[in-house]
Amino acid sequence: MKNVRKNDIERIVSHILEECINNSVLRLDIANRVYEYYQREFGSDDSYEKSILANIKDVDLKLNNILKAIEMGIINETTQSRMQELEARKRRFNDELIAERNRQKYALKKEHVLRYLECFVGSLNEPSLRDKILAYLVQSIYIYNDKVVINFYYSEDNREINLKDFNEFLDNL
Numbered sequence: 001m002k003n004v005r006k007n008d009i010e011r012i013v014s015h016i017l018e019e020c021i022n023n024s025v026l027r028l029d030i031a032n033r034v035y036e037y038y039q040r041e042f043g044s045d046d047s048y049e050k051s052i053l054a055n056i057k058d059v060d061l062k063l064n065n066i067l068k069a070i071e072m073g074i075i076n077e078t079t080q081s082r083m084q085e086l087e088a089r090k091r092r093f094n095d096e097l098i099a100e101r102n103r104q105k106y107a108l109k110k111e112h113v114l115r116y117l118e119c120f121v122g123s124l125n126e127p128s129l130r131d132k133i134l135a136y137l138v139q140s141i142y143i144y145n146d147k148v149v150i151n152f153y154y155s156e157d158n159r160e161i162n163l164k165d166f167n168e169f170l171d172n173l
Contacts (some may be wrong), residue, residue: 004143013141013150014124017133020152021120031113038108049104052097059090 020026066083069075124130142149 009141009143009148010130012148013134013138014130016150017130017137018124020137021117021124021133022122027114027117027121030117031110034113035108035110042107046104049097049100052093052100056090056093056097059086059093062086063090 063083063086066079066086069079120129120133122129124133137152139151139153141151
């Protein structure tokens with residue numbers, strides 16, 4: 001195949017990306033897929049929080065048993081060191097509980113992804129924005145004798161453009 005100027009390919013790919021990014025239905029679909037992936041990978045259940053609470057309850061029971069022993073007059077170095085160890089464990093579990101609740105509170109939501117994608121809406125004439133979108137969305141571009149194929153990351157959309165359409169499009173730009 002004859003050489004195709006890089007600039008010409010970039011103009012066509014930018015036009016296709018601009019159509020994709022400016023399509024609200026497609027942005028919503030991307031946001032849904034990203035959020036589903038996030039949910040699969042990081043989960044949204046509260047099992048970790050429940051396990052921390054169970055550990056705190058267990059430590060509290062053990063501390064209460066030591067307190068009962070102290071009330072009965074059984075106090076020595078062992079009970080004192082065991083009590084300090086349990087109190088330290090309880091502090092660690094409380095810190096973990098706070099961290100987990102903050103993680104849940106500030107977890108990624110679909111609206112966050114959508115808002116992020118919306119920051120790309122508009123014209124791709126600005127080189128830094130165009131380069132960022134190309135890096136995030138375009139996996140590869142193949143040029144054949146009769147067509148140009150653009151493969152996008154995270155999509156089954158392998159856009160094919162007939163070379164005749166490609167050349168007509170360049171003439172109209």
